[in-house]
Amino acid sequence: xxxxxxxxxxxxxxxxxxxxxxxxxxxxxxxxxxxxxxxxxxxxxxxxxxxxxxxxxxxxxxxxxxxxxxxxxxxxxxxxxxxxxxxxxxxxxxxxxxxxxxxxxxxxxxxxxxxxxxxxxxxxxxxxxxxxxxxxxxxxxxxxxxxxxxxxxxxxxxxxxxxxxxxxxxxxxxxxxxxxxxxxxxxxxxxxxxxxxxxxxxx
Amino acid sequence: xxxxxxxxxxxxxxxxxxxxxxxxxxxxxxxxxxxxxxxxxxxxxxxxxxxxxxxxxxxxxxxxxxxxxxxxxxxxxxxxxxxxxxxxxxxxxxxxxxxxxxxxxxxxxxxxxxxxxxxxxxxxxxxxxxxxxxxxxxxxxxxxxxxxxxxxxxxxxxxxxxxxxxxxxxxxxxxxxxxxxxxxxxxxxxxxxxxxxxxxxxx
DNA sequence: TGTATGTGATTGAACGTTTAGTCAGCCACA
DNA sequence: TGTGGCTGACTAAACGTTCAATCACATACA
Numbered sequence: 275x276x277x278x279x280x281x282x283x284x285x286x287x288x289x290x291x292x293x294x295x296x297x298x299x300x301x302x303x304x305x306x307x308x309x310x311x312x313x314x315x316x317x318x319x320x321x322x323x324x325x326x327x328x329x330x331x332x333x334x335x336x337x338x339x340x341x342x343x344x345x346x347x348x349x350x351x352x353x354x355x356x357x358x359x360x361x362x363x364x365x366x367x368x369x370x371x372x373x374x375x376x377x378x379x380x381x382x383x384x385x386x387x388x389x390x391x392x393x394x395x396x397x398x399x400x401x402x403x404x405x406x407x408x409x410x411x412x413x414x415x416x417x418x419x420x421x422x423x424x425x426x427x428x429x430x431x432x433x434x435x436x437x438x439x440x441x442x443x444x445x446x447x448x449x450x451x452x453x454x455x456x457x458x459x460x461x462x463x464x465x466x467x468x469x470x471x472x473x474x475x476x477x
Numbered sequence: 478x479x480x481x482x483x484x485x486x487x488x489x490x491x492x493x494x495x496x497x498x499x500x501x502x503x504x505x506x507x508x509x510x511x512x513x514x515x516x517x518x519x520x521x522x523x524x525x526x527x528x529x530x531x532x533x534x535x536x537x538x539x540x541x542x543x544x545x546x547x548x549x550x551x552x553x554x555x556x557x558x559x560x561x562x563x564x565x566x567x568x569x570x571x572x573x574x575x576x577x578x579x580x581x582x583x584x585x586x587x588x589x590x591x592x593x594x595x596x597x598x599x600x601x602x603x604x605x606x607x608x609x610x611x612x613x614x615x616x617x618x619x620x621x622x623x624x625x626x627x628x629x630x631x632x633x634x635x636x637x638x639x640x641x642x643x644x645x646x647x648x649x650x651x652x653x654x655x656x657x658x659x660x661x662x663x664x665x666x667x668x669x670x671x672x673x674x675x676x677x678x679x680x
Numbered sequence: 681t682g683t684a685t686g687t688g689a690t691t692g693a694a695c696g697t698t699t700a701g702t703c704a705g706c707c708a709c710a
Numbered sequence: 711t712g713t714g715g716c717t718g719a720c721t722a723a724a725c726g727t728t729c730a731a732t733c734a735c736a737t738a739c740a
Contacts, residue, residue, distance in 0.1 A: 288689075304595035306509040310726060320691050322728085327689095331726065381594045384648065388591040391584045391651045392507035400652040408657075427667060434660035435642075435668070442645025445587065448594045449603040454611075457637035464630060465638070468671045491715080513700060523717050525702085530715095534700065 289327050292317060296338050301378050305385050308335075336395045339386050343403040346383070350410050357418030361466060364411060368440045369459045372452060380444040387441075407440075408433045415470070425472035432470065492530050495520060499541050504581050508588050511538075539598045542589050546606040549586070553613050560621030564669060567614060571643045572662045575655060583647040590644075610643075611636045618673070628675035635673065 295317035300308055302316075310331055314321030328334040351363045370376045390396040412433035418424035426432045439462060443455065498520035503511050505519075513534055517524030531537040554566045573579045593599040615636035621627035629635045642665060646658065 304592065306592065307595070309724080311724085319689090321726095322692075323690055325727065381591075385591040385594065387648060387651060388584075388588040389507065389509065391588065392510070397652055404649070404652060427663070428660075431660040431664045434657055435664040438645035438649055438661045439638075439641055440645070441648045442641035442643070445590060445644045445648045446607070446641055448590060449600055449607060454637055457631075457634040458641045460630075461634045461638040465668050465672055469668055512698080514698085522715095524700095525718075526716055528701065 288323075292324055292327055292334065293338050293341050296334060297342070297382065300338070300382050300385070305389060332395075336399070339396060339399050342379075342383060342386070343399055346403060347406055350407055353410075353414050353417065357414055357421060357423050358471075360414045361418070361470070364414075364436065365459070365462065365466070368436070368443055368462075369455060370443075370447075372455075377447055381448055384441075384444050384448065404437065408437045411436050418470075423472060424470050426470060491526075495527055495530055495537065496541050496544050499537060500545070500585065503541070503585050503588070508592060535598075538589075539602070542599060542602050545582075545586060545589070546602055550606060550609050553610055556613075556617050556620065560617055560624060560626050561674075563617045564621070564673070567617075567639065568662070568665065568669070571639070571646055571665075572658060573646075573650075575658075580650055584651055587644075587647045587651065607640060611640045614639050621673075626675060627673050629673060 292313070296308075296313050299313045299316045303309075303312055310321045310324060313334075314324060317324065324334065328337070349367065351360065351367065353360060355363070370380070386396060387400055390400050408430065412430040415424055415426060415429040415432050419426060419429060439458070443458065446458075447455065495516070499511075499516050502516045502519045506512075506515055513524050513527060516537075517527060520527065527537065531540070552570065554563065554570065556563060558566070573583070589599060590603055593603050611633065615633040618627055618629060618632040618635050622629060622632060642661070646661065649661075650658065
């Protein structure tokens, strides 16, 4: 129900505990410095045990990405509200609550996305997740158009820009200060008001 | 004069040859799998020689990033044209010529950007480069406002969104197909027409 | 109740390989 | 006769992975 990322709050079973440990090790050391030994440290148990549950390091990391993208997809709000309200929620999701765990999660996702350039499994998972999110946004925009609230050229085209800004913010958060992010948010709102809401609402 | 990335066309001196080799090794194997030995292979000469010119791997990689971001900054077009024409050039730069070398360069940059989360040197370099680009764009938008061609709330705010889209496209290019990128481009043009150009131009 | 049998979690030690980095010395040219 | 570019051989540490061996615990049978 809550939109907070309650990621790994109470892991069920050893496999999920290992995923949790892998996530924290990834956050702390980064992908390039991520080792089974460091995951084992975070895990609290021996690193041999990891191999009891996963065939190898690659399989573990792919499973982690799968798990994380599932969380991302679940975080996309349900279209059980008016299109206008939904867009507000989407914007909040994109620019985040600037809570620490949100930022750390985003950074981990971006780090894994970078690996997609050299790993087909990663590539496949991100394609699926990105498509899902874009289509979800496009659906709601289409609903807003049908209801006369929005006025756009092509909903899936608009959704594509939404998604690019989402990814861009994730990547920029690594280095940019909060003021810059706020600037982007303000300008993106201006875009939504001028290019999405229909005349009657824009006023 | 040309906007093509004539990156590493004719390296001057051994250090630049090493940077070139490092870049290609990074492209081929990715940051996580990047080793001195692989750089040496690409280099054509022994890996010991690398240590003759660089103290250690970190120094070499930081130097590469510095070098690459210098290229990025030099690629930002000069403001020697009308603001309207400049914006067109910027949009072309953001969405790229989809030439192979451009995409590969972008992917390498994004991969290094992800490392900025765990490396202060990388963080510093990206901050400087991002600030430079944002300010350059903001300056031109301000000029457009002064000339009456543009009508925005706050030029640096608009520039911030430009930059986010730039970074977002870089990150999305890893996994997205060209059609999606084209959608983003079309929608971003719509944004520029509705939110940047002043009424008289928007027609 | 006591004993055998099986199962999954868990470990520490060990394996072969790869890694970043060192070093003594070679070669060409001034 | 140096001096700087350059190399191959080397090392210690870290790496992913395997494995034999425990442990806790359930089930089944006498």
